[in-house]
Each structure stands twice: as C-alpha cells, then as structure tokens.
Amino acid sequence: MPGLPTGVGLTALCTARERGAENHRPDRLFEDRVAQVLTEVLGAAPRTTGLPDGHPPKDRAFAVDFVALRTRFFDDELRAASARCRQVVLLGSGLDSRAFRLDWARDTVVYELDRSDVLLFKHGIVARAGQEPRCTRVEVGADLRGDWPGALRAAGFNPWRPTVWGVEELLPYLNRAENDRLLSGITAMSAGGSHLVADHFDGALRRSVTFSAMTEVRCAVGAAWRSTLEVPDGWLAPHGWTCGLTDPTELAHRSGRELPDLFTPRAEGDGHLWLMSAVR
Numbered sequence: 001m002p003g004l005p006t007g008v009g010l011t012a013l014c015t016a017r018e019r020g021a022e023n024h025r026p027d028r029l030f031e032d033r034v035a036q037v038l039t040e041v042l043g044a045a046p047r048t049t050g051l052p053d054g055h056p057p058k059d060r061a062f063a064v065d066f067v068a069l070r071t072r073f074f075d076d077e078l079r080a081a082s083a084r085c086r087q088v089v090l091l092g093s094g095l096d097s098r099a100f101r102l103d104w105a106r107d108t109v110v111y112e113l114d115r116s117d118v119l120l121f122k123h124g125i126v127a128r129a130g131q132e133p134r135c136t137r138v139e140v141g142a143d144l145r146g147d148w149p150g151a152l153r154a155a156g157f158n159p160w161r162p163t164v165w166g167v168e169e170l171l172p173y174l175n176r177a178e179n180d181r182l183l184s185g186i187t188a189m190s191a192g193g194s195h196l197v198a199d200h201f202d203g204a205l206r207r208s209v210t211f212s213a214m215t216e217v218r219c220a221v222g223a224a225w226r227s228t229l230e231v232p233d234g235w236l237a238p239h240g241w242t243c244g245l246t247d248p249t250e251l252a253h254r255s256g257r258e259l260p261d262l263f264t265p266r267a268e269g270d271g272h273l274w275l276m277s278a279v280r
C-alpha cells in the first residue's frame with residue numbers, strides 16, 4: 001500500500017471510503033472507481049493504518065447517504081459551471097476522482113490542490129484503478145494556510161480566465177481566520193464569471209447528535225472540525241460573490257433519495273447544512 005497521509009490528510013480516505021459505498025447501489029448517483037479501489041486497499045491492509053473502522057452502523061448509513069448526496073450536488077454544479085469556465089480548481093481535493101469520471105468540456109484543465117502526502121498516496125490508488133483523466137489534470141501540492149496561490153500559479157493556473165472553484169468538505173478543517181484568508185485568495189484569482197461551489201454547516205448542526213458522530217471519526221484521525229459558518233451570504237457577499245443555496249431536502253428529492261433524518265426539519269434542532277453555489 002502507498003504511504004498513508006497523516007493528520008487531516010487521512011480525512012481524504014474517510015470521505016472516499018464513504019463515497020465508495022455508492023458503487024454497490026443499483027440506483028447509484030455516480031460511479032467512483034478510485035473510491036472503490038481505496039476501499040479494497042484499506043480492506044486488505046493490516047490494521048495499522050491509523051484509520052478508524054468508521055462509524056457504528058446507524059451513523060455509517062447516515063454518513064454514506066450524506067456524502068453521496070453532497071457528491072451529487074458538487075458533480076452537478078461543477079459540471080454545469082465548467083461548461084462556461086474551462087479552468088477548474090479543486091481545493092483540498094483529497095481522493096476526489098472527478099477529473100477521471102466527469103465528462104468535462106473539451107480543453108478543460110482541472111487543478112487538484114492538496115497536501116503533497118495526500119497527492120502521493122492518490123498516485124498509487126489511481127494507478128491501481130487504471131484510470132485516465134478526462135481533462136488535463138494538474139496536481140498542486142501545497143498547504144492551504146500558506147502561499148497556495150503562488151503554487152497554483154506556478155503550476156500554470158491563469159488568474160485572468162474565469163475559474164470554477166470546488167471546495168468540498170474542506171472549510172470545517174480550517175478555522176475562521178484561515179477560511180477568510182482562503183476566500184480572499186480565491187477572490188483575488190477569480191476573473192469575472194467565476195463560480196465557487198462549497199459546503200459548510202452551522203453550529204446548531206455541528207452540535208446535533210448524529211452529526212457529532214461524524215466528528216468523532218475525524219477526531220480519531222487527528223483532524224477536528226475547527227469552524228462553523230452561520231450566514232453564508234454574510235461571508236461571501238463582502239467578497240463580491242452572489243450566493244445561492246441548495247436545500248438538502250430538494251437535493252434528496254431530485255436525486256430520488258430519502259433525506260437522511262438529520263436534515264428533516266426539526267429532527268434534531270434547527271441546524272443547517274450549507275450547499276453553496278456562488279458567482280462573481
């Protein structure tokens with residue numbers, strides 16, 4: 001097995017493992033061969049990986065359903081936005097396999113930015129999966145709390161072209177100040193017509209029983225959630241972004257899925273999952 005990432009890098013494996021479960025459903029919302037191979041590799045690995053077994057069955061069902069729906073949201077939004085912008089950047093890309101599995105428009109360049117140890121591990125998994133990118137795929141190893149804009153530009157990114165930014169399950173691992181700096185960096189490199197797709201959740205959702213079960217798995221790999229987001233528009237608008245929100249209920253409905261209990265209004269309080277799609 002390729003060398004495992006550490007700390008927050010291990011969360012990439014947790015998410016991909018949850019995503020991999022979708023492959024076994026006859027009514028799957030997507031097929032993810034990279035996640036499938038990861039699950040096989042982890043299943044065959046000695047129990048020294050540092051990766052927890054996952055959630056107890058009830059919470060696992062929730063996590064799997066939740067990640068599948070969120071994946072579908074990002075798939076749809078990124079694909080639609082990339083028909084207009086041929087430059088795509090996935091921040092905290094982890095084991096995201098969209099470069100291999102989405103039908104990108106001709107000439108699309110997808111930059112995957114994550115820690116170098118995550119990208120190195122991903123090499124091994126992608127090679128085993130025998131996947132070829134359906135776009136020009138560029139890896140950028142960088143810390144998103146440092147000079148990642150410089151690393152992105154050095155890899156060929158053109159800040160004068162409109163860009164689609166994908167930020168999936170990243171913001172909770174950065175604190176508020178780090179997220180503010182991240183958004184400033186994104187904005188500074190977003191030509192008019194750029195698009196930002198991101199997710200986060202508010203404090204009430206974080207405190208809910210089911211959601212905190214997910215926290216425990218993340219904490220077990222040394223990657224606690226470090227922020228919440230109370231008002232998406234209040235965060236994005238001052239940076240010049242006009243933000244639309246997708247209601248998880250509506251997303252589940254259009255995906256032909258039951259909404260995980262947690263998001264049923266008032267099931268566990270008034271928490272909000274934010275599925276954001278913003279333009280500039």
Ligand SMILES: C[S@@+](CC[C@H](N)C(=O)[O-])C[C@H]1O[C@@H](n2cnc3c(N)ncnc32)[C@H](O)[C@@H]1O
Nearest residue numbers: 009011012092093094096114115143144168169
């Ligand atoms: C939960 S995973 C999500 C991965 C991917 N977006 C997905 O949905 O499959 C979070 C990712 O963010 C990355 N990440 C977190 N903090 C980071 C940082 N400071 N610099 C670079 N990457 C970071 C982790 O390495 C990990 O791959």
